[in-house]
Amino acid sequence: MTLQRMDNVGIVVEDLDAAVAFFTELGMEVEGLARIEGLFADQSVGLDGVRSDIAMLRSPDGHGKLELAQYHNPAAIADGSHNPPPNTMGMHRVMFAVDDIDDTIARLRPHGAELIGEVAQYKDIYRLCYLRGPSGIILALAEQIG
Numbered sequence: 001m002t003l004q005r006m007d008n009v010g011i012v013v014e015d016l017d018a019a020v021a022f023f024t025e026l027g028m029e030v031e032g033l034a035r036i037e038g039l040f041a042d043q044s045v046g047l048d049g050v051r052s053d054i055a056m057l058r059s060p061d062g063h064g065k066l067e068l069a070q071y072h073n074p075a076a077i078a079d080g081s082h083n084p085p086p087n088t089m090g091m092h093r094v095m096f097a098v099d100d101i102d103d104t105i106a107r108l109r110p111h112g113a114e115l116i117g118e119v120a121q122y123k124d125i126y127r128l129c130y131l132r133g134p135s136g137i138i139l140a141l142a143e144q145i146g
Helices: 016-026 039-045 101-111
Strands: 009-012 029-037 051-058 065-073 094-097 120-122 126-132 138-144
Touching (some): 016 065
Protein backbone atom coordinates (compact mmCIF):
# COMPACT_ATOMS: atom_id res chain seq x y z
CA MET A 1 0.00 0.00 0.00
CA THR A 2 1.32 3.46 -0.88
CA LEU A 3 0.49 6.96 0.19
CA GLN A 4 -2.06 8.51 -2.16
CA ARG A 5 -1.71 12.22 -1.29
CA MET A 6 -1.52 14.73 1.53
CA ASP A 7 -5.14 15.79 1.98
CA ASN A 8 -5.00 18.82 4.27
CA VAL A 9 -3.39 20.53 7.24
CA GLY A 10 -5.67 20.98 10.27
CA ILE A 11 -5.37 24.02 12.52
CA VAL A 12 -7.41 24.63 15.68
CA VAL A 13 -8.38 28.29 16.05
CA GLU A 14 -10.08 30.42 18.69
CA ASP A 15 -12.34 32.33 16.27
CA LEU A 16 -13.31 30.49 13.08
CA ASP A 17 -14.82 33.55 11.39
CA ALA A 18 -11.67 35.60 11.97
CA ALA A 19 -9.43 32.79 10.73
CA VAL A 20 -11.56 32.28 7.59
CA ALA A 21 -11.46 36.04 6.90
CA PHE A 22 -7.67 36.02 7.31
CA PHE A 23 -7.07 33.08 4.98
CA THR A 24 -9.58 34.25 2.35
CA GLU A 25 -7.83 37.63 2.32
CA LEU A 26 -4.63 35.70 1.68
CA GLY A 27 -6.31 34.11 -1.34
CA MET A 28 -7.62 30.78 -0.06
CA GLU A 29 -11.13 29.80 -1.16
CA VAL A 30 -13.79 28.37 1.17
CA GLU A 31 -14.67 24.90 -0.03
CA GLY A 32 -17.13 24.09 2.73
CA LEU A 33 -18.33 24.73 6.27
CA ALA A 34 -19.66 22.07 8.64
CA ARG A 35 -20.65 21.32 12.22
CA ILE A 36 -18.87 18.21 13.45
CA GLU A 37 -20.34 16.28 16.37
CA GLY A 38 -21.57 12.86 17.40
CA LEU A 39 -20.12 9.40 17.88
CA PHE A 40 -18.02 9.52 14.69
CA ALA A 41 -16.35 12.76 15.82
CA ASP A 42 -15.71 11.39 19.30
CA GLN A 43 -14.22 8.16 17.96
CA SER A 44 -12.04 9.75 15.29
CA VAL A 45 -10.37 12.37 17.51
CA GLY A 46 -10.41 10.44 20.79
CA LEU A 47 -12.43 13.00 22.79
CA ASP A 48 -15.90 12.77 24.33
CA GLY A 49 -18.77 15.08 23.44
CA VAL A 50 -17.05 16.74 20.48
CA ARG A 51 -18.86 19.68 18.98
CA SER A 52 -16.84 21.80 16.57
CA ASP A 53 -17.26 23.93 13.50
CA ILE A 54 -14.86 23.51 10.62
CA ALA A 55 -14.05 25.38 7.45
CA MET A 56 -12.23 23.67 4.60
CA LEU A 57 -10.23 26.07 2.47
CA ARG A 58 -8.27 25.38 -0.70
CA SER A 59 -5.52 27.22 -2.48
CA PRO A 60 -6.35 28.75 -5.88
CA ASP A 61 -4.49 25.93 -7.67
CA GLY A 62 -6.75 23.38 -5.93
CA HIS A 63 -3.89 21.35 -4.44
CA GLY A 64 -3.31 22.82 -0.97
CA LYS A 65 -6.01 22.62 1.69
CA LEU A 66 -6.42 23.88 5.24
CA GLU A 67 -9.02 22.61 7.66
CA LEU A 68 -9.71 25.24 10.31
CA ALA A 69 -11.52 23.98 13.40
CA GLN A 70 -13.09 25.83 16.31
CA TYR A 71 -13.89 23.51 19.23
CA HIS A 72 -16.94 24.40 21.30
CA ASN A 73 -16.87 21.18 23.32
CA PRO A 74 -14.54 20.15 24.75
CA ALA A 75 -13.05 23.63 24.72
CA ALA A 76 -9.78 24.08 22.87
CA ILE A 77 -6.76 24.19 25.14
CA ALA A 78 -3.58 26.18 24.87
CA ASP A 79 -0.54 24.04 25.53
CA GLY A 80 2.21 26.47 26.48
CA SER A 81 2.80 29.89 24.99
CA HIS A 82 0.07 31.31 22.74
CA ASN A 83 2.76 32.87 20.56
CA PRO A 84 5.58 30.32 20.44
CA PRO A 85 8.75 31.26 18.57
CA PRO A 86 9.41 29.70 15.15
CA ASN A 87 11.91 27.21 16.61
CA THR A 88 9.29 25.51 18.86
CA MET A 89 9.04 21.75 18.31
CA GLY A 90 6.06 20.50 16.36
CA MET A 91 4.20 22.01 13.43
CA HIS A 92 4.80 25.70 13.54
CA ARG A 93 4.11 27.27 10.16
CA VAL A 94 2.38 26.95 6.82
CA MET A 95 4.16 28.43 3.78
CA PHE A 96 2.45 30.11 0.86
CA ALA A 97 3.89 31.35 -2.44
CA VAL A 98 2.58 34.84 -3.28
CA ASP A 99 2.98 37.21 -6.22
CA ASP A 100 3.60 40.35 -4.13
CA ILE A 101 4.79 39.90 -0.56
CA ASP A 102 4.41 43.58 0.40
CA ASP A 103 0.81 43.74 -0.85
CA THR A 104 -0.01 40.47 0.91
CA ILE A 105 1.35 41.75 4.23
CA ALA A 106 -0.59 45.01 3.84
CA ARG A 107 -3.85 43.12 3.13
CA LEU A 108 -3.38 40.76 6.09
CA ARG A 109 -2.47 43.42 8.70
CA PRO A 110 -6.11 44.53 9.19
CA HIS A 111 -6.85 40.86 9.98
CA GLY A 112 -4.27 40.80 12.79
CA ALA A 113 -1.14 39.74 10.90
CA GLU A 114 2.15 40.81 12.47
CA LEU A 115 5.62 40.34 11.02
CA ILE A 116 7.73 38.12 13.27
CA GLY A 117 11.04 39.29 11.84
CA GLU A 118 11.35 41.23 8.62
CA VAL A 119 11.07 40.60 4.91
CA ALA A 120 14.39 39.07 3.90
CA GLN A 121 15.84 38.38 0.48
CA TYR A 122 17.51 35.07 -0.38
CA LYS A 123 20.00 35.81 -3.16
CA ASP A 124 18.18 36.95 -6.31
CA ILE A 125 15.63 34.15 -5.96
CA TYR A 126 13.09 34.80 -3.18
CA ARG A 127 11.82 37.37 -0.71
CA LEU A 128 10.62 35.60 2.46
CA CYS A 129 8.99 36.46 5.78
CA TYR A 130 7.16 34.95 8.73
CA LEU A 131 3.84 36.42 9.93
CA ARG A 132 1.78 35.60 12.98
CA GLY A 133 -1.96 35.42 12.28
CA PRO A 134 -5.12 34.47 14.20
CA SER A 135 -4.72 32.09 17.16
CA GLY A 136 -0.94 32.49 16.91
CA ILE A 137 -0.72 30.68 13.55
CA ILE A 138 2.60 31.32 11.84
CA LEU A 139 2.62 31.76 8.07
CA ALA A 140 5.66 31.93 5.88
CA LEU A 141 5.31 33.91 2.67
CA ALA A 142 7.63 33.53 -0.32
CA GLU A 143 7.76 35.76 -3.38
CA GLN A 144 9.87 34.47 -6.25
CA ILE A 145 11.92 37.29 -7.74
CA GLY A 146 14.44 35.55 -9.94
